[in-house]
Amino acid sequence: MNRLKYITTAVVLVTLGCAAATAHAESFFNVEVGIGRATYRDQGNMIWYQEGLPYKLSLKPPAFMAGLTGDIVERANWGLAWHADYVYLGTVHTEAIATTDENYDPSAKACKTDPCAAQTRFSGHGNVSGVALTLEPHYDWRGFRFGVEGGPFIFLPSWTESLTPATPVPGIGATVVRASARLHVGAVVGISVGHKNFSLSFQHFFDKTHEEFTPVWSSTNVVMARYRF
Template identity: 35%
Template sequence: MRTINIATAVAGAALVLAIQNASAQSFFEIEAGAGATYYTLTEGKWFQDGALDNHVVSHAPALMIGLTGNVIDRANWGVDWHADLNYFGGVSASCQCTISDADYNPSTHQVRKGATTESYYGSGHAMGVSLMLEPYLKYGGWKFGAAAGVLGYRKTWVENVSGWAGNFGDPRPVPVHLESAHGISFAPAVGLDVSYERFTFSYRYYFTSRNEGNTPPLWDDVQTMMVTYRF
């Protein structure tokens, strides 16, 4: 609830300041962008680099569309606000991995000889709405900004294991189907922007590993790099 209150306060402050500075060129503009997502991963969480048939694949680019405008706009500096819908793309992982974590060494990427392995396959994606404030400096036709705010997001991860032993009241390996908890989570977000006229190169880091739940997704945090355009 504290995160929600902070997000509400940031959005409210941005709105009040924007109204007070109505002399800016426009109250808001549409912005859209596309680029790449980098999911930070932890070795051994739904994949094992040293296991047979280990594959981790990203399936789609990062996409964004939203609204932006001026909170403050002075000759050499200012503050912008951003309210964006973000799709981070899909990712999947598969391997012939060990059932027991004790049978795999993530430091050396080695599977213990004679260890029991099973087929793992999982896939998922994440998307959400970010609210951010971006103070910036102007130099010539360029703008250099640093953004901070909050991401409200929904993650989806589905994992299928051909045989999992000892966890479900049956000593024999049994097929298992797992799904991440549905619902909205909140995470801090930071970023850097370099803009020229209506084009922006944007970097964002979302601290999504703070809210993983009982069945965590493949990834920890999420990073994006995009080229965006203001209409």
């Protein structure tokens, strides 16, 4: 009987230990997904468009993310979480009619010649995707979680621009330029409020590049709804 009692006690202890380890693993490794809207901030006049001449910027695409998260420290009212997420900030498009820089007056926002000479049609598109690695200290109050986060953003920008004469010229086709496809290291900061597994977040991505053919954006804001499994 004593031997059976010891065996039963050992089984119970092992079971409790496994349950505790499983609970810890679940809190340290959770899958999270999110969907929202990005707002790319353009670099301003004379970067792929000229104010005063016709242009259109479509800079508010859908965005999504998927990754892993967990708590490094978890106390009654506060904690420290980590996030490792793949983020796709969406594809943007630009259309513009522009003249040469020499024939454009940025102060008057108009051509120097009348009629405006040497006009070219610019059609651009591109996107940003990358991995955000952040730490999030958070405060918990009555079931709600208020957090701030920040960390590096390793991203791959894509930008293609097609240039054609505004007035078709026989024998002259499009000239296509592309930003170099290479990884960049930026940063991301954000705030969030959540309840149970659901949260809303606002993030600012420092994703500007300094290429010769730079993309139209200077940074990106993202509002996103997230769910943690």
